Amino acid sequence: MSRPLLNVENLSVTYRTTKGPIEAVRGVSFELGREKLGIVGESGSGKSQTGRAILRLTAANGSVAADRFDFDGIDLLAASEREMRRIRGNRISMILQDPKYSLNPVMKAGDQIAEAYRVHHRTGRRAARERAIEMLSSVLIREPERVYHSYPHELSGGMGQRVMIAMMMIPEPDIIIADEPTSALDVVVQRQVMTTLGRLQKETGASVILVGHDMGLIAQFADTVGVMYAGKLVDVAPIKQMVEEPLHPYSQLLLQSVPGLEEKQERLVGIPGMPPTLINLPPGCLFQPRCPQAIPTCSQVTPVLQSPAGNTGAGERQVACHLYD
Numbered sequence: 001m002s003r004p005l006l007n008v009e010n011l012s013v014t015y016r017t018t019k020g021p022i023e024a025v026r027g028v029s030f031e032l033g034r035e036k037l038g039i040v041g042e043s044g045s046g047k048s049q050t051g052r053a054i055l056r057l058t059a060a061n062g063s064v065a066a067d068r069f070d071f072d073g074i075d076l077l078a079a080s081e082r083e084m085r086r087i088r089g090n091r092i093s094m095i096l097q098d099p100k101y102s103l104n105p106v107m108k109a110g111d112q113i114a115e116a117y118r119v120h121h122r123t124g125r126r127a128a129r130e131r132a133i134e135m136l137s138s139v140l141i142r143e144p145e146r147v148y149h150s151y152p153h154e155l156s157g158g159m160g161q162r163v164m165i166a167m168m169m170i171p172e173p174d175i176i177i178a179d180e181p182t183s184a185l186d187v188v189v190q191r192q193v194m195t196t197l198g199r200l201q202k203e204t205g206a207s208v209i210l211v212g213h214d215m216g217l218i219a220q221f222a223d224t225v226g227v228m229y230a231g232k233l234v235d236v237a238p239i240k241q242m243v244e245e246p247l248h249p250y251s252q253l254l255l256q257s258v259p260g261l262e263e264k265q266e267r268l269v270g271i272p273g274m275p276p277t278l279i280n281l282p283p284g285c286l287f288q289p290r291c292p293q294a295i296p297t298c299s300q301v302t303p304v305l306q307s308p309a310g311n312t313g314a315g316e317r318q319v320a321c322h323l324y325d
C-alpha cells in the first residue's frame, strides 16, 4: 500500500456538558490508504464524531486531541482555518445522511451541480450545465434532464442522495466521508446508491470512509472494517476476515444481527442491553456488562487494540478483547 493519506493516532473527542465531560471518541487510531474503510457501530458509538473531527467540524463545546492527526502531511490539529476550508471544499468531502439538509431547497438540483462545477473548475455556464448532466448520468440517474430540472423536494430519497454524491465528486476529493449516506432509504435503493459510490470510488481512486450501523451494507462495500463501541475501535479487520471470523464478541453479535449473512440464521438476534453513557466511565471493557463471554479481568482492565494472540500471517487484524491476550 502507498503512503497513507490519513494517519490517526490516539484521537479523542470530548464534549463539555453540564453533567460532566462526555468522552465521545476515546483513543481511536487508524490509517487510511487508497481504500474503502467501513466504520460500524451502534448509535452513539462515536462514528460521526470521528468523521467530523477529520474535517474539524466538532461542535464548539467539544475538544479534539491526538498524538498524530495528519492528512497528506497536513496536521489537522494545527492547520489554519483557511487551510481547513480548502481541505473541506476540495480534498475531503462529506456525504450526510439526509440530502435535504445539504441541498438548497429553492434551486433546481441540476443548477446546483452546474454552479458548483462552474465555480470549482472556472468554466462557462453552458459547459458546466453539460457536465452536470453527464455527472447525473454517471451516478446512474436514468433521466438526467428531468432530474436536472427538479427541485430537491421533488426528488426521491435515493435520487437526492445520488445528486449529493455527484456534487461531492466535483472537486475530485482524495477522501469521501459518507456518514450513513443511505440510512433513510429502502434496502434496494440503498444497494443502488452504494453501488454508485463504489463505482465512482473505483474510477476516481478516492479513499472512502463509510460510516454506518448496518454491518451487512458495510460488508458489501468496504475493504477493511473497524467496529466502534463506546468511542473506541474494538475490532479492525479486512472485511472477509471480519465476516467469516469476527473476533470481538460485539462484532460477533453485530454480524448475527445481519439477515442473510449467515445462512443458518433463523431469526434476528438483537444485542441485549444498552451502550454505556460516556460520562464517568468505569474501568475495564465497556462492553463487559453486555458480553456473553466476559471473564473476571474484563471488568478491571481496559483491553488494548492489538494483534490477537496466535494471529498468523495477516498482521492488519486487531482486536481489543481479553479473550485474545
Ligand SMILES: Nc1ncnc2c1ncn2[C@@H]1O[C@H](COP(=O)(O)OP(=O)(O)OP(=O)(O)O)[C@@H](O)[C@H]1O
Residues within 6 Å of the ligand: 015, 016, 017, 022, 024, 041, 042, 043, 044, 045, 046, 047, 048, 049, 050, 059, 061, 062, 213, 278
Ligand atoms: N455537541 C455535543 N455535545 C455533547 N455531546 C455530544 C455532542 N455531539 C455528540 N455528542 C455525543 O457524542 C457521542 C457520540 O456521538 P456520534 O454522533 O459520534 O455517534 P454515532 O456513532 O455517529 O451515532 P449514530 O449512529 O446515532 O449517528 C454521543 O454520546 C453523543 O451524544
Ligand SMILES: [Mg+2]
Residues within 6 Å of the ligand: 047, 048, 049, 179
Ligand atoms: Mg452518526
